[in-house]
Amino acid sequence: MLQEDAVEKITESLKADPLVKAVFLKGSMGRGEHDEHSDIDLYCLVDQKDEALFLEKRLMHLKAYQDILFWDDIFIIAPQIIAVYNNLLHLDLFTVTEQSFKQKDYFTVLYDPEGRLDKYKSSQNLRLSEKEFKDDVIDVVWFLFQYKKSASRGNDLWSVAMLQHVMTHMARVLLHHYCPERAQLGLKTITYSVPEQMGSSITAIFESLTPEAHSQAARRIQQLVASEKEWIISGLSLEGKKRVQPFMEKMLTIPL
Incomplete structure (x- = not known):
């Protein structure tokens, strides 16, 4: 599916960035429930001191898949780039730090050489408080x-x-x-x-x-x-x- 191709190419670009400490998926892809119509919720974990610098590099990483038809920069739960590609694939790139990590939903780890996400694995859930x-x-x-x-x-x-x-x-x-x-x-x-x-x-x-x-x-x-x-x-x-x-x-x- 298009989603897997996009995730693979963008993740390879992110892994080459020394500011990126971990890459993971949430949403339907993170739960393994996606189909060909699903969007992509891709997360990058960076150190708080590096966040501002990394935010300037997000579009470059997203273009590792292909040129972007439309994008917007918003903040709901974290700094987020909304990207739509020419094939109408929709990807949201979230940037989080250990201080801003939201312990909700299940996630799939794509890259975590230092094991920074290990401490969050036991808190994965979709329950209401x-x-x-x-x-x-x-x-x-x-x-x-x-x-x-x-x-x-x-x-x-x-x-x-x-x-x-x-x-x-x-x-x-x-x-x-x-x-x-x-x-x-x-x-x-x-x-x-x-x-x-x-x-x-x-x-x-x-x-x-x-x-x-x-x-x-x-x-x-x-x-x-x-x-x-x-x-x-x-x-x-x-x-x-x-x-x-x-x-x-x-x-x-x-x-x-």
């Missing part, structure tokens, strides 16, 4: 509330958007219970990682996320949340229960 779970539960209820406001004023497009937000967070909540080791993946894996009937219900919700039918989707979401409410609440801390439960129960009983 207690705080992440609480935040997702809050967002499920919050965006249902925002949907109610939007639907009441007749803003159909914004109403659809609010329910999409609900389902983005509800997917993570459901996975926290049914497939916790993949919870961070959310909607990317939800229909493959929950019971078949639930997956069908979620698909039906998305089929109704249109300006004409969003009220049907909202009622289905209410039913889904209500059916899972007991264990959702039980998974929250005492403080979380006090904050979320009254609001959730209100949003599950009002007409949407």
Whole structure:
């Protein structure tokens, strides 16, 4: 596949750079779940003192595969170059240090002569933390509330958007219970990682996320949340229960 060819050529370029201490893959390639449509999440580990210098060399390394059609330089979890090649292969090159390494997701080591990544291998996971779970539960209820406001004023497009937000967070909540080791993946894996009937219900919700039918989707979401409410609440801390439960129960009983 194109992905393997690109990774091989770019990694060879990175290995020749003395600033690069390790190279590894995350995302679907890091988990060994990629296909011909997958993008590439390629990570470089550098020393903090060398980071600024290495950032100036990233495009040179990326061009070791082929010329770049489009690129952008952003920062979300780390300095990141988004690159799209003429064959429409998409690669994200992240630059991390030992101080900024995020201990989430599984990774595949491509180059690590000093064994710097060894200490992170035991922390590989896609689970939600207690705080992440609480935040997702809050967002499920919050965006249902925002949907109610939007639907009441007749803003159909914004109403659809609010329910999409609900389902983005509800997917993570459901996975926290049914497939916790993949919870961070959310909607990317939800229909493959929950019971078949639930997956069908979620698909039906998305089929109704249109300006004409969003009220049907909202009622289905209410039913889904209500059916899972007991264990959702039980998974929250005492403080979380006090904050979320009254609001959730209100949003599950009002007409949407």
